[in-house]
Amino acid sequence: MTLPINQPEVIAQVCAAFVEYERALVANDIETMNALFWNATETVRYGIAEIQHGGDAIRQWRETCAPVPASRKLHRTIVTTFGADFATVSTEFTSDTTPLIGRQMQSWARIGDDGDWKIVAAHVSLIPEP
Known part of the structure; x- marks a missing residue:
């Protein structure tokens, strides 16, 4: 079975969730950022200078x-969806x-009975301009 890639309606859903996360990030809206991360021990966030394993560590x-x-x-934001539940x-x-260029990657999954999109893994880094 091959998963459909980049279905327009799924891309629109993930884009909306990502835009909401970005809005919350710039506004330092901690409640919304926390709500958009999967609150589970399996969630991982590798930041610029820190590592968090699990939703509790990310919230702290x-x-x-x-x-x-x-x-x-x-x-250069790129959204790629795989089926209806992962992106x-x-x-x-x-x-x-900073003169550095940031890079951010997030894995999103539709989790739970409500069908909301959640970040299940994230990585942020800074590098000198290539």
Whole structure:
């Protein structure tokens, strides 16, 4: 069985969830960011200078981390969906606070009875401009 790739309605759903996460990230809306991450021991977030394993660790870290700069801008965002319940979102970002280029990758899954999209894994890194 081959999963359908990039069905327009699924891309639209994941894009909407990603936009909401990005809005919450820039606004430092911790409640929304937490709601968009799967609260499970299997969830992993590798940050720029930290590692969190599990929803509890991610929530604890969010309570003390520095807010994302308001000057954050996304570049080359790519959403790829696999079937109706799994997707990846890859993006680059810049801000006025660093000359480095940020890279962010998220794995999203439709989890639970409500059918909401949740981030199940994330990785953020900074590199010098290539």
